[in-house]
Amino acid sequence: MIQVEHLTKRYAGFTAIQDLSFEVSKGEIVGFLGPNGAGKSTTMRILSGYMPYTSGRVSIAGFDIFEQSVEARRHIGYLPESTPLYHDMRVHEYLRYRAALKGVDGPKITERVGDVLEMCSLREKERAIIGTLSKGQKQRVGLADALVHDPDLLILDEPTIGLDPNQIRQVRELIKNLAHRRTVLISTHILPEVEIMCSRVIVIHKGKIRASDTAENLLRNHRAAGVVRVELSQPPSDVLSILSALAGVKDVSEEKTESGTRYHLRTDAEANPSEDVLRIAREKNWHLTELSRRKPSLEDVFVDLTHGD
Amino acid sequence: MRVFLTLLGREVKSFFYSPIAYVVIFFFLIASGFNFYSGVSFLNQSPSEVTVVEAAFNTVLFWFPFVLIFPLITMRTYADEFRMGTIETLTTAPVQDWQVVLSKFLGSLLFYVLLWAPSYLYFTAFTQITGKQAALAAGAFGGSYLLLFLIGSFYISLGCLASALTSEQINAAVMTFVAIFGSFVTGLLGFIFNSPSQAVRDLISYFSAVEHMSDFSRGLIDSRPIVWYVSMTILVLFINLQVFQYRKWKA
Numbered sequence: 262m263i264q265v266e267h268l269t270k271r272y273a274g275f276t277a278i279q280d281l282s283f284e285v286s287k288g289e290i291v292g293f294l295g296p297n298g299a300g301k302s303t304t305m306r307i308l309s310g311y312m313p314y315t316s317g318r319v320s321i322a323g324f325d326i327f328e329q330s331v332e333a334r335r336h337i338g339y340l341p342e343s344t345p346l347y348h349d350m351r352v353h354e355y356l357r358y359r360a361a362l363k364g365v366d367g368p369k370i371t372e373r374v375g376d377v378l379e380m381c382s383l384r385e386k387e388r389a390i391i392g393t394l395s396k397g398q399k400q401r402v403g404l405a406d407a408l409v410h411d412p413d414l415l416i417l418d419e420p421t422i423g424l425d426p427n428q429i430r431q432v433r434e435l436i437k438n439l440a441h442r443r444t445v446l447i448s449t450h451i452l453p454e455v456e457i458m459c460s461r462v463i464v465i466h467k468g469k470i471r472a473s474d475t476a477e478n479l480l481r482n483h484r485a486a487g488v489v490r491v492e493l494s495q496p497p498s499d500v501l502s503i504l505s506a507l508a509g510v511k512d513v514s515e516e517k518t519e520s521g522t523r524y525h526l527r528t529d530a531e532a533n534p535s536e537d538v539l540r541i542a543r544e545k546n547w548h549l550t551e552l553s554r555r556k557p558s559l560e561d562v563f564v565d566l567t568h569g570d
Numbered sequence: 571m572r573v574f575l576t577l578l579g580r581e582v583k584s585f586f587y588s589p590i591a592y593v594v595i596f597f598f599l600i601a602s603g604f605n606f607y608s609g610v611s612f613l614n615q616s617p618s619e620v621t622v623v624e625a626a627f628n629t630v631l632f633w634f635p636f637v638l639i640f641p642l643i644t645m646r647t648y649a650d651e652f653r654m655g656t657i658e659t660l661t662t663a664p665v666q667d668w669q670v671v672l673s674k675f676l677g678s679l680l681f682y683v684l685l686w687a688p689s690y691l692y693f694t695a696f697t698q699i700t701g702k703q704a705a706l707a708a709g710a711f712g713g714s715y716l717l718l719f720l721i722g723s724f725y726i727s728l729g730c731l732a733s734a735l736t737s738e739q740i741n742a743a744v745m746t747f748v749a750i751f752g753s754f755v756t757g758l759l760g761f762i763f764n765s766p767s768q769a770v771r772d773l774i775s776y777f778s779a780v781e782h783m784s785d786f787s788r789g790l791i792d793s794r795p796i797v798w799y800v801s802m803t804i805l806v807l808f809i810n811l812q813v814f815q816y817r818k819w820k821a
Contacts, residue, residue: 309658309662310662313818341655341662344657347584349584350587358576359663362663363663474760
């Protein structure tokens with residue numbers, strides 16, 4: 262659905278994205294992650310046909326976004342980052358206008374607008390003037406606009422920004438439901454969302470792709486895949502060397518707490534030394550006050566991939 | 571075509587979403603009504619050869635509000651889209667750039683025509699009440715309105731171009747005013763200075779809106795001003811399209 266080859270965008274004096282290549286196939290939900298300023302919005306603006314690129318090639322549903330822009334754009338439902346809307350129009354008026362603009366057949370407009378109002382729970386607000394809506398409501402109007410012509414491809418730039426947790430859940434359900442027939446490229450900072458929703462994750466940093474894989478694989482291959490936390494109230498002197506020697510443990514760090522000493526054991530993805538720790542603690546009569554295992558989150562991976570340099 | 575009409579529909583409607591359209595209409599009606607009134611009373615006090623159409627369209631009272639309405643009509647066409655960011659949703663919809671440019675121009679032009687529509691009533695009312703003709707011939711009457719339309723097209727295209735250059739309405743308004751006032755004053759130079767030579771005078775009269783109006787309102791429908799305004803409008807719209815597409819130029 263999306264094919265990006267060696268995409269580069271340079272502004273005067275700096276390179277926003279550099280030699281980006283990726284593909285998104287039909288039916289995928291791809292999370293597009295990266296810190297602020299990594300080039301996410303620039304990439305999405307290029308994919309949506311808003312901005313030209315410096316070099317490379319982008320094709321959407323088989324159409325070149327630059328050469329056959331209008332044909333390509335017909336397939337895209339795009340929600341820009343700041344959700345721009347005409348603040349002086351009414352919600353249903355705006356959606357009818359957008360539907361007509363995007364080529365929905367006249368008789369079908371009412372039906373489509375009704376559908377997206379329903380989907381984005383905007384029924385009660387359909388006669389409201391957009392400028393008077395709350396941020397979350399505006400966000401949903403933008404989403405309704407992106408959906409109104411029933412596009413094959415959705416490009417959503419931070420669609421859940423400004424929504425409350427309930428609305429975020431709604432939007433997430435909405436996107437998951439849409440995904441059966443559609444392709445979705447979504448950028449967000451809410452990483453648990455991505456883990457739940459996306460079939461694949463692309464992480465970019467400083468204009469380059471750092472990782473492109475399923476969330477599971479990213480977690481599995483992450484170098485600090487798991488952490489086991491052990492807290493002892495009176496640690497014997499050899500505890501560090503014993504813990505380090507356990508199977509699957511990569512390294513151990515130590516931290517003083519109010520009630521004793523806490524050890525963080527970084528492990529392989531599959532390893533779980535908790536039982537070993539428990540067994541040794543019994544044998545050696547350690548005063549174990551805490552033993553817990555934390556699975557790595559996408560956040561750890563994200564921080565690791567985009568941290569520093 | 572359907573996409574174009576959708577765009578045009580929004581452009582026209584967008585005038586009436588905000589109070590500014592009503593304010594413009596209100597003041598324009600006052601100004602043009604007062605101008606008509608003073609034209610009629612001028613003829614009452616000092617009977618002369620001119621018709622009421624000539625008297626109404628050839629005064630300072632006519633020209634002054636006339637040049638002021640264009641910045642107000644056109645200033646938000648593009649500037650507002652840039653400022654609100656809606657340019658992004660507009661241009662990522664499957665629309666052609668020329669459709670956007672033409673719809674913004676025609677939308678403003680339609681509003682301008684609407685602004686002038688009530689003035690037709692002045693002259694019909696005048697004819698009804700006094701039993702006298704408002705103009706010497708249909709040509710003088712139609713000619714005046716034709717010229718209003720042509721000058722309006724040119725000035726509106728200038729206004730749209732100015733608006734496409736900025737994201738601040740006020741900048742657009744000032745640029746438009748300067749451009750229109752500049753071209754208007756150039757046409758007055760022949761009156762202001764005792765013309766240096768006949769050749770310069772002739773040159774200036776080619777693009778003097780004031781002289782064109784004095785001809786057309788007497789029924790002298792000359793093809794040269796028509797060609798001038800139509801071709802200038804097309805030229806400015808073409809530049810407007812290039813400016814609008816500037817964002818798509820590959821760096």
